[in-house]
Amino acid sequence: MLFGDTPCLEKPYKNVNLIHILQSQAKKHPTQPAIIDTYHRQRRLTTFAELEQQSAQFAALLHQAGLRPGDTVLVFQSMSAELYIALGAIFRLGLVAMFLDPGQGRDHIEACCALHPPQALIASSKAHLLRLISPGLRRISKKFVIGWPVPGAMLWSRSMPLPPHPDVFAAGDDTPALLTFTSGSTGQPKAALRTHGFLLAQHRVLADSLRLTAGQVDLSTMPIVTLANLASGVTSLIPQADLRYPGCIDPAPVMAQIQRERVDSTVASPALLARLVDYGLSKGIRLPGLKKIFTGGAPVFPHLLDRLRQLAPNAEVVAVYGSTEAEPMAKISAADITPEDRYAMQTGRGLLAGRPVEAICLRVLPDRWGEPIDPYSSVEFAAAGCAIDQVGEIVVSGDHVLTGYLSGQGDEETKFKVDDIIWHRTGDAGYLDRHGRLWLLGRCAARIDDERGQLYPFTVECAVSGQPDIQRGAVIAHQGQRVLLVEFNRPVSAARVVDLKQSLAWAGIDDIRIAKRLPVDKRHNAKIDYPALQQLVGD
Numbered sequence: 001m002l003f004g005d006t007p008c009l010e011k012p013y014k015n016v017n018l019i020h021i022l023q024s025q026a027k028k029h030p031t032q033p034a035i036i037d038t039y040h041r042q043r044r045l046t047t048f049a050e051l052e053q054q055s056a057q058f059a060a061l062l063h064q065a066g067l068r069p070g071d072t073v074l075v076f077q078s079m080s081a082e083l084y085i086a087l088g089a090i091f092r093l094g095l096v097a098m099f100l101d102p103g104q105g106r107d108h109i110e111a112c113c114a115l116h117p118p119q120a121l122i123a124s125s126k127a128h129l130l131r132l133i134s135p136g137l138r139r140i141s142k143k144f145v146i147g148w149p150v151p152g153a154m155l156w157s158r159s160m161p162l163p164p165h166p167d168v169f170a171a172g173d174d175t176p177a178l179l180t181f182t183s184g185s186t187g188q189p190k191a192a193l194r195t196h197g198f199l200l201a202q203h204r205v206l207a208d209s210l211r212l213t214a215g216q217v218d219l220s221t222m223p224i225v226t227l228a229n230l231a232s233g234v235t236s237l238i239p240q241a242d243l244r245y246p247g248c249i250d251p252a253p254v255m256a257q258i259q260r261e262r263v264d265s266t267v268a269s270p271a272l273l274a275r276l277v278d279y280g281l282s283k284g285i286r287l288p289g290l291k292k293i294f295t296g297g298a299p300v301f302p303h304l305l306d307r308l309r310q311l312a313p314n315a316e317v318v319a320v321y322g323s324t325e326a327e328p329m330a331k332i333s334a335a336d337i338t339p340e341d342r343y344a345m346q347t348g349r350g351l352l353a354g355r356p357v358e359a360i361c362l363r364v365l366p367d368r369w370g371e372p373i374d375p376y377s378s379v380e381f382a383a384a385g386c387a388i389d390q391v392g393e394i395v396v397s398g399d400h401v402l403t404g405y406l407s408g409q410g411d412e413e414t415k416f417k418v419d420d421i422i423w424h425r426t427g428d429a430g431y432l433d434r435h436g437r438l439w440l441l442g443r444c445a446a447r448i449d450d451e452r453g454q455l456y457p458f459t460v461e462c463a464v465s466g467q468p469d470i471q472r473g474a475v476i477a478h479q480g481q482r483v484l485l486v487e488f489n490r491p492v493s494a495a496r497v498v499d500l501k502q503s504l505a506w507a508g509i510d511d512i513r514i515a516k517r518l519p520v521d522k523r524h525n526a527k528i529d530y531p532a533l534q535q536l537v538g539d
Contacts, residue, residue, distance in 0.1 A: 026052035055088025056164030069094030076127035094169030173197030191406030201399035219266035247271035251279035296320030298526035369444035
């Protein structure tokens with residue numbers, strides 16, 4: 001079954017720089033707040049006109065420093081007005097914005113800078129301290145600092161008296177715009193290069209999927225969504241929180257911001273929203289003004305969706321499925337999840353992700369993760385797909401789906417062709433039901449194969465997620481046994497563990513162990529870190 005064939009072949013943007021979309025909003029809504037953030041512990045408002053003016057001035061500074069179209073600029077700056085002023089300047093000049101996660105450590109920084117050496121660095125004063133430990137950063141010739149002066153870096157504030165840079169680089173669909181890094185199965189960074197055409201296509205899909213409307217106020221926690229907000233005339237409220245650790249934020253100031261700024265919508269990770277829900281419900285706070293809540297980036301279980309509906313009784317609550325290479329892929333409203341769907345999720349059928357978005361082509365192929373996929377003809381591809389309810393690997397194609405990595409590193413693992421169209425292998429297992437809805441079973445690589453057959457551990461994780469005394473659970477194969485590790489919210493009896501095992505008879509669990517804390521990913525603080533879990537059990 002194939003969805004969205006026609007939209008994914010469209011290419012509506014030709015020779016358009018992303019900055020033109022942002023400029024149009026400055027003309028339509030000059031005095032409307034574009035970004036509301038916190039600066040020196042004070043509320044700060046930047047209008048669309050101010051954002052346009054300041055990005056043009058900073059572009060003038062970058063141009064004076066000798067940066068030219070095609071040069072790469074590494075950016076270390078948290079979500080703020082400065083980040084989007086810098087991005088506007090970079091796009092205006094036809095430069096490439098490069099982002100990497102310094103939290104991954106010095107080796108990651110060095111590997112990324114070696115894979116694609118940047119010509120300039122824009123960073124906060126604190127981030128410039130990374131130069132002390134990183135030869136790769138020290139080798140960057142042009143450096144700019146946002147904040148207090150640091151040796152060897154040009155002050156951001158030097159752009160303020162400059163006249164705005166008058167020109168906008170004439171970008172095409174294939175002009176590079178944004179470079180980020182992800183890790184492949186080898187653990188080595190892969191460079192994901194997005195063009196102006198890709199970003200514009202992604203903006204169109206996000207604007208449609210999130211129903212972005214000029215004038216609304218959005219609590220914005222994800223950089224790519226804030227960019228889509230700016231291109232749609234939406235005001236982005238950046239939370240007063242450390243977004244590097246969404247599962248550990250202090251919810252009180254964020255809740256106060258939502259109430260004070262009369263937020264209409266939010267797009268946030270489940271870990272961050274769980275913090276807001278726990279705080280709000282415990283304090284008797286409700287958010288009747290919220291109209292839309294979208295959550296994704298990590299598994300979104302029905303229990304969280306239910307609690308979000310309690311916190312924001314007038315909001316449509318939507319779970320979104322996507323990845324770095326394809327955002328978004330599918331979505332479902334909490335109101336559309338039936339009792340039958342809930343029972344299926346509790347009995348091993350996986351997590352309901354909803355219908356694929358219209359702009360994507362999505363199909364399920366037999367699970368052959370770890371093996372390259374040879375090119376298909378369209379006829380062969382149609383015959384190779386899995387039947388309804390048959391589990392396999394989810395593959396996608398479309399204008400907002402990454403077609404390859406820089407230098408081809410990782411392409412053999414994750415890309416294949418159907419005729420002349422490049423498809424992306426998500427590495428996620430799943431299936432399509434008779435209603436055309438996508439169900440997720442977790443990572444293909446996590447599948448357990450033993451004498452009892454196949455088990456995708458994520459199905460168990462999904463099944464236990466709705467039980468009120470369980471924070472999270474995860475299954476691994478250990479010494480020939482299927483072992484479930486459970487992080488309970490409170491002390492439990494031996495009888496409770498026996499009951500849990502009986503309720504999971506379909507999964508063939510051999511042993512249940514109680515864990516004080518299960519390891520989760522650093523980025524979203526929500527996905528189970530299975531390699532770390534395996535080490536934990538092996539100790």
